Amino acid sequence: MRVGVSRERRDGERRVAATPDSVRQLIGLGLEVLIESGAGTAAGHSDQAYADAGAELVAELELDALDVYAHVRPLSPETAARLRRGAVTVGLASPASELPTVRALAAAGVTAFALELVPRISRAQSMDALTSQALIAGYRSVLEAAMRLPRFFPLYMTAAGTIPPASVLVLGAGVAGLQAIGTAKRLGARVSANDVRPASADEVASMGATFISLDLEAAEASGGYAKELGDDRAAMQRALLAPHVAASDVLITTAAIPGRPAPLLVTSQMVAAMRPGSVVIDLAAESGGNVEGTVAGSDVLVPTADGAGTVTLVGLKDAASAMASDASRLYAKNVANLLELMTADGVVAPDFADEVVAGACLTDDGVVRHAPTAAAIEAEGAA
Structure with missing residues (x-):
């Protein structure tokens, strides 16, 4: 054949x-x-x-x-x-x-x-392209953020003063999210993460990051995937995430639901509340985006609420490619x-x-x- x-x-x-x-x-x-x-x-x-x-x-x-x-x-x-x-x-x-x-x-x-x-079961792992490509996308997302952030990721103690580490928040702790966490940690950032699946808390901790618990109803579908939240729960999730997003220098979103458009996790108001110079990397840009205003394949400058500068919103496309x-x-x-x-x-x-x-x-x-x-x-x- x-x-x-x-x-x-x-x-x-x-x-x-x-x-x-x-x-x-x-x-x-x-x-x-x-x-x-x-x-x-x-x-x-x-x-x-x-x-x-x-x-x-x-x-x-x-x-x-x-x-x-x-x-x-x-x-x-x-x-x-x-x-x-x-x-x-x-x-x-x-x-x-x-x-x-x-x-x-x-x-x-x-x-x-x-x-x-491909079913997410043990004997199909060697055929699971979503996992293999997400590994690369998660790694790449941190590199893209580091190139755009106008400050260091790691802590530096110098004769001229101490530079604190960058604060990185990862939303979605699947393969891409965990790889983003690991890469950001290796670069010396202070990393926290959230996922609607309760089992992900231990995985996040094992990578050296802090898990942010929002006290929401668990949302895990078969095969270990996340499932879509109802409108009320999704709105509550965004409200609870808002202060954590605002406190971050880098936000990386990786949430995806197989066969469905990406869930909206972050509104434009949440992005505008971040500090000037902050960077948002939306890995779900090609399936609709986790962040309001994402444009797949483009960088969008979002004015901050205080008018002091902009936040760079990156609709990452072809990350694995x-x-x-x-x-x-x-x-x-x-x-x-x-x-x-x-x-x-x-x-x-x-x-x-x-x-x-x-x-x-x-x-x-x-x-x-x-x-x-x-x-x-x-x-x-x-x-």
């Missing part, structure tokens, strides 16, 4: 869905791998490296001749329509925000696997591991009796199998 990997066409995307190492893994399964020339260049992988690993280099993939198509960013409806019926796709799909593509995949009879939907080499190394392994689970004797044949395979499947044989996405499409059609 022929597995194809192309150059990512979306602006700013530098990752690739296969590396020379993952190509060797796929070939070892009895699969034939086709790599579009230049696919791995931005991630540090030359065409020659792929050829040495056993891949066939092509100038451009013929999508209708592929059995499997591996990708990073969600496909366009036009690309989905070019795939042959029965083809398998593996990649990030952002189903909640890419409904036209989901419809196109179903109409084309494609069996599409969305890495966002900015570290394309390591991001691709992890992502390509996630893709290869999921394909290995579905491959026997050189044939990719998804077994929907397997909870990982069934959970990750977005469309199959003309049907949208992911219930929330199917409901969203139905609701959109009825509107």
Whole structure:
């Protein structure tokens, strides 16, 4: 069976869905791998490296001749329509925000696997791209904040006086949030964090940060994810967070709900109450943002309430892509591991009796199998 990997066409995307190492893994399964020339260049992988690993280099993939198509960013409806019926796709799909593509995949009879939907269970950890990419995004968010903050992160005691450490607040203590905490601590900042999941308090403490308890009702969904708060609870959460936000030099927001727009955690008034020169990094910018006024891919200067200066609001975009080499190394392994689970004797044949395979499947044989996405499409059609 022929597995194809192309150059990512979306602006700013530098990752690739296969590396020379993952190509060797796929070939070892009895699969034939086709790599579009230049696919791995931005991630540090030359065409020659792929050829040495056993891949066939092509100038451009013929999508209708592929059995499997591996990708990073969600496909366009036009690309989905070019795939042959029965083809398998593996990649990030952002189903909640890419409904036209989901419809196109179903109409084309494609069996599409969305890495966002991989169940968060122990035996699926090696296929969990959300976790592997969040690790990188959390690390990167702190570096971006440090470059913009007009002061040091660590404590410095000098002959000219003592410089206190920066105060960093992280909202959301999943993989990205915990990595942000760890990175900020390594840079010497004083770090605190909050999450609506009660189990996260111990995790935050284990990273050396202070957990901020807001005495709200727990909001944890299955698989360890956070669930969305009701309007009243969300408003109470923002009110309780406001003084902690105002006291921070750096605010990093990482809260996400799979398959849904990002929850609003911070209002523009809360940002304006921060000290001049403060920095806000919104890691959820591409899914709507945790911070009011976030613009994905842009820095917005928010005037402070006292009129003394501005706060820099950063809608961080393509965070993992900015570290394309390591991001691709992890992502390509996630893709290869999921394909290995579905491959026997050189044939990719998804077994929907397997909870990982069934959970990750977005469309199959003309049907949208992911219930929330199917409901969203139905609701959109009825509107």
